[in-house]
Amino acid sequence: MSSEQTVDSAASAPASENGGAQTEIDAPKRKVRDIPRVHTWPHLLRMELLCTLVIMVVMVLWSVAIDAPLEEPANPTLTPNPSKAPWYFLGLQEMLVYFDPWMAGVVLPSLIIVGLMAIPYIDINPRGNGYYTWRERPFAMINFLVGFWILWILLIIEGVFLRGPGWNFFLPWQEWDAHKVVALTNVDLHEMLGVRNPIAISIVGAIPLAIYYGLAALYWKLKSQKSPVLKELGLPRYAVTAFLFLTMWLLPIKMLLRYTLNLKYIWVTPWFNI
Amino acid sequence: MAPKTKKSLTESFVESQLWRSIFRHGYADNSRNRALGVLSNVWLHLHPVRLPLHAVRVRYTWCMGGITFLMYLITVVTGVVLMFYYRPVGEYAYADIKYLQHDVPFGMIMRNMHRWAAHAMVISVWLHMFRVFLTGSYKPPREFNWVVGVLLLTFTLLLSFTGYLLPWDQLAVWAVTVGTNMARATPMLGHEGPFAELVGVTSRYDARSALIGGSLVGPPALLRFYVLHCIFIPIVASVLMILHFWRIRKDGGISGPTSLAALEGSPIRSSESSSS
Numbered sequence: 001m002s003s004e005q006t007v008d009s010a011a012s013a014p015a016s017e018n019g020g021a022q023t024e025i026d027a028p029k030r031k032v033r034d035i036p037r038v039h040t041w042p043h044l045l046r047m048e049l050l051c052t053l054v055i056m057v058v059m060v061l062w063s064v065a066i067d068a069p070l071e072e073p074a075n076p077t078l079t080p081n082p083s084k085a086p087w088y089f090l091g092l093q094e095m096l097v098y099f100d101p102w103m104a105g106v107v108l109p110s111l112i113i114v115g116l117m118a119i120p121y122i123d124i125n126p127r128g129n130g131y132y133t134w135r136e137r138p139f140a141m142i143n144f145l146v147g148f149w150i151l152w153i154l155l156i157i158e159g160v161f162l163r164g165p166g167w168n169f170f171l172p173w174q175e176w177d178a179h180k181v182v183a184l185t186n187v188d189l190h191e192m193l194g195v196r197n198p199i200a201i202s203i204v205g206a207i208p209l210a211i212y213y214g215l216a217a218l219y220w221k222l223k224s225q226k227s228p229v230l231k232e233l234g235l236p237r238y239a240v241t242a243f244l245f246l247t248m249w250l251l252p253i254k255m256l257l258r259y260t261l262n263l264k265y266i267w268v269t270p271w272f273n274i
Numbered sequence: 275m276a277p278k279t280k281k282s283l284t285e286s287f288v289e290s291q292l293w294r295s296i297f298r299h300g301y302a303d304n305s306r307n308r309a310l311g312v313l314s315n316v317w318l319h320l321h322p323v324r325l326p327l328h329a330v331r332v333r334y335t336w337c338m339g340g341i342t343f344l345m346y347l348i349t350v351v352t353g354v355v356l357m358f359y360y361r362p363v364g365e366y367a368y369a370d371i372k373y374l375q376h377d378v379p380f381g382m383i384m385r386n387m388h389r390w391a392a393h394a395m396v397i398s399v400w401l402h403m404f405r406v407f408l409t410g411s412y413k414p415p416r417e418f419n420w421v422v423g424v425l426l427l428t429f430t431l432l433l434s435f436t437g438y439l440l441p442w443d444q445l446a447v448w449a450v451t452v453g454t455n456m457a458r459a460t461p462m463l464g465h466e467g468p469f470a471e472l473v474g475v476t477s478r479y480d481a482r483s484a485l486i487g488g489s490l491v492g493p494p495a496l497l498r499f500y501v502l503h504c505i506f507i508p509i510v511a512s513v514l515m516i517l518h519f520w521r522i523r524k525d526g527g528i529s530g531p532t533s534l535a536a537l538e539g540s541p542i543r544s545s546e547s548s549s550s
């Protein structure tokens with residue numbers, strides 16, 4: 001795995017500061033002194049001024065051309081169909097198709113915020129700091145790109161343009177039919193397996209999720225001794241990374257299961273469903 | 275133009291007592307004055323005196339942090355104008371917006387700019403975060419500033435969301451209804467959330483009703499969102515922005531290819547601190 005190799009060689013550099021890697025350490029230092037510098041005035045400030053002017057012109061033209069929306073006065077007795085949240089939250093509203101509100105509306109958004117904040121502390125790869133690179137940090141890049149462009153932006157686009165009455169899917173050229181009938185064919189995992197006993201139902205659903213998150217523990221068990229990256233990472237960081245990683249990918253996995261197997265819930269309990 | 279022997283108009287202007295009382299540094303274009311122009315100005319001294327060449331290239335930062343800040347300033351200025359005409363009361367709010375649009379000089383364009391700048395700010399803050407991720411600028415020593423950034427992102431969205439209710443039209447009320455309905459499902463604290471029975475929350479007393487001051491989005495929600503939108507969140511966001519900008523400087527200025535060197539005793543920091 002090439003990513004592990006790069007991470008490791010760079011991560012070990014500071015540790016061996018007093019060791020033999022002297023030449024490697026000197027190189028960037030020299031570069032810092034030689035790095036070309038310019039005066040803020042005028043080089044940066046004139047760019048800022050120019051940028052401000054251009055943006056102001058754009059904003060004024062935009063505001064002259066297009067009026068902010070204002071609909072009928074608020075009427076608590078008249079619920080529009082569909083009722084959409086502000087566009088920047090439609091990715092979250094879209095997740096409601098796949099998860100219950102406590103998960104899509106509360107737990108996952110909180111995890112997005114906490115997970116973003118955790119990034120600098122769990123990504124210990126020192127490469128790719130201050131320049132664009134794909135090759136030196138492929139794992140971080142792939143996950144952030146998928147999370148940002150697909151699970152956030154693409155879902156917002158779907159929510160804004162492709163969701164109509166009843167939150168049903170409509171292509172842009174299809175008419176929004178408020179009476180569109182969509183068969184509710186989704187089934188829970190325990191129903192697929194024919195489990196009826198209430199206690200067994202709770203247990204059956206827990207198993208796949210336990211296996212899913214258990215994979216992370218298994219990977220640690222098998223690899224932590226051999227992989228220098230995992231050693232450097234340490235168990236607490238690894239656990240947080242693995243949890244956030246697997247939880248993020250739970251969404252596309254659940255989407256996939258919905259579209260292939262019509263799966264509704266994996267895990268049904270008297271208190272909550274996932 | 276005045277002959278060289280006599281003082282030119284500009285010269286006598288920039289040497290006048292008035293000018294010298296405002297700008298302490300000399301006017302002549304030399305390195306020292308360029309530095310002092312930034313250093314001795316309370317607004318400009320957010321910037322370092324000199325900075326790496328790559329930092330002024332648009333293709334490095336995409337200008338997105340600065341654009342986000344500009345959008346914020348636009349909403350602050352236009353927002354103050356809107357506040358002169360708007361009352362956050364169920365009976366008045368919608369009528370005030372109508373009045374603003376049709377009878378207040380420049381009212382419509384103020385409202386439009388406020389709204390579009392708010393939307394643009396949401397987009398630019400996302401792109402800014404995306405840029406910071408792509409350049410790995412959250413890596414040491416800038417970890418904490420990324421955390422401050424994530425808080426700013428959250429407050430940017432909350433600012434936009436609380437403002438969404440204020441026109442008090444169908445769009446506003448139902449979008450906020452959908453948005454705040456989520457709070458009903460908060461585990462333990464929402465009356466429809468898991469384990470709600472254990473805590474004993476009801477539709478009148480749970481996380482959502484605390485947010486909107488009732489069991490549905492009505493006049494109390496309007497007042498709450500107004501106060502949050504115009505006072506509380508802007509103050510918090512401003513404080514965080516001050517922290518954010520200050521930390522950019524203290525973390526060694528804008529990131530760059532050389533900051534790998536930060537690992538080895540941070541030479542960037544020491545060269546920066548001499549100019550700050």
Ligand code: HEM
Pocket residue numbers: 335336337338339340342343346399402403406409411412416419420421422423424426427430515518522527528529530
């Ligand atoms: C209201 C929102 C924000 C404003 C006004 C803002 C403003 C700025 C500005 C003006 C810069 C200077 C460099 C540039 O323009 O790219 C900057 C840098 C930075 N911002 Fe933000 N920012 C905001 C939100 C965020 C968010 C959401 C994040 C990340 C989650 C973030 C993380 C950072 C970091 C780590 C730097 C240092 C980048 C470097 O050194 O290359 N900021 N910010």
